[in-house]
Amino acid sequence: MARVIVDVMLKPEILDPQGQAIARALPRLGFAGVSGVRQGKRFELELDGPADEAALSDVRKMAETLLANTVIEDFTIRVEG
Amino acid sequence: MSAARVGVVTFPGTLDDQDAARAVRLAGAEAVPLWHADHDLKGVDAVFLPGGFSYGDYLRCGAISRFSPLMTELIPAARSGLPVLGTCNGFQILCEAHLLPGALTRNEGLHYICRDQRIRVESTRTAWTADFADGQEIVLPIKHGEGRYVADAETLAALESEGRVVFRYAGGNPNGSLNDIAGITNEAGNVVGLMPHPEHAVEDLTGAPSVDGRHFFTSILKRLVNA
Numbered sequence: 493m494a495r496v497i498v499d500v501m502l503k504p505e506i507l508d509p510q511g512q513a514i515a516r517a518l519p520r521l522g523f524a525g526v527s528g529v530r531q532g533k534r535f536e537l538e539l540d541g542p543a544d545e546a547a548l549s550d551v552r553k554m555a556e557t558l559l560a561n562t563v564i565e566d567f568t569i570r571v572e573g
Numbered sequence: 574m575s576a577a578r579v580g581v582v583t584f585p586g587t588l589d590d591q592d593a594a595r596a597v598r599l600a601g602a603e604a605v606p607l608w609h610a611d612h613d614l615k616g617v618d619a620v621f622l623p624g625g626f627s628y629g630d631y632l633r634c635g636a637i638s639r640f641s642p643l644m645t646e647l648i649p650a651a652r653s654g655l656p657v658l659g660t661c662n663g664f665q666i667l668c669e670a671h672l673l674p675g676a677l678t679r680n681e682g683l684h685y686i687c688r689d690q691r692i693r694v695e696s697t698r699t700a701w702t703a704d705f706a707d708g709q710e711i712v713l714p715i716k717h718g719e720g721r722y723v724a725d726a727e728t729l730a731a732l733e734s735e736g737r738v739v740f741r742y743a744g745g746n747p748n749g750s751l752n753d754i755a756g757i758t759n760e761a762g763n764v765v766g767l768m769p770h771p772e773h774a775v776e777d778l779t780g781a782p783s784v785d786g787r788h789f790f791t792s793i794l795k796r797l798v799n800a
Contacts (some may be wrong), residue, residue: 562668
């Protein structure tokens with residue numbers, strides 16, 4: 493069994509008002525030194541088998557089809573191990 | 574002659590299907606309920622995708638609905654010319670299904686907005702807007718948290734140059750939509766999506782800000798009768 497992580501982030505050019513709101517909240521809470529925040533989604537996929545090339549190719553298809561909307565989002569895939 | 578039959582889709586979490594069906598009936602058509610889990614368009618002449626929070630907006634608005642059994646029937650039918658109107662969540666579903674380009678993202682100000690909104694009609698060449706006048710200003714309710722239309726520069730330029738921006742916000746942009754876009758159409762003009770709610774503006778009795786929404790339904794009925 494393997495765990496594969498898919499991180500989905502809004503593309504850099506897409507406005508992220510949630511990230512901006514978090515960035516504005518940090519100084520109010522006394523946290524200094526953060527110049528920007530972008531908010532994204534993390535998916536943890538538990539695979540039945542090993543995270544081999546075929547499985548990762550499937551995960552890529554899942555990400556393109558459902559997990560991310562590639563019109564506005566980028567994704568990265570990595571194996572946790 | 575039998576009345577035109579307009580399908581109204583209900584997903585789990587759809588809110589506006591009853592208003593949509595009522596608006597269809599007020600215009601003189603038969604409203605045909607369509608259920609998300611059926612592989613059956615019931616031979617309707619056009620389809621209305623109403624607003625709400627289908628599948629709880631899980632993952633992204635419209636991301637799950639787009640793969641429902643009904644949508645697997647609707648997507649090829651729309652590509653073949655079936656008139657489809659999506660409002661609010663329906664617009665989001667049409668974008669997720671790639672029947673319309675671009676995407677709807679979180680409102681610029683993060684607030685959920687519920688108010689009456691002035692809208693300018695930019696195109697009367699679609700199946701759903703023929704009964705308006707080009708440049709006409711109308712008032713429709715809006716109520717959404719994720720209505721900020723975005724698309725890449727190339728897509729936006731194509732929408733503008735091909736006259737596919739159908740509605741623009743007037744008197745102020747409520748959500749940060751690029752180019753003040755409130756609604757767009759596909760290349761053929763049979764699929765239209767918009768964030769405002771025509772189905773909530775068809776009767777004075779309900780306290781609607783106008784009855785401008787009626788023209789969407791009279792437009793499609795004329796199209797179907799003349800088809």
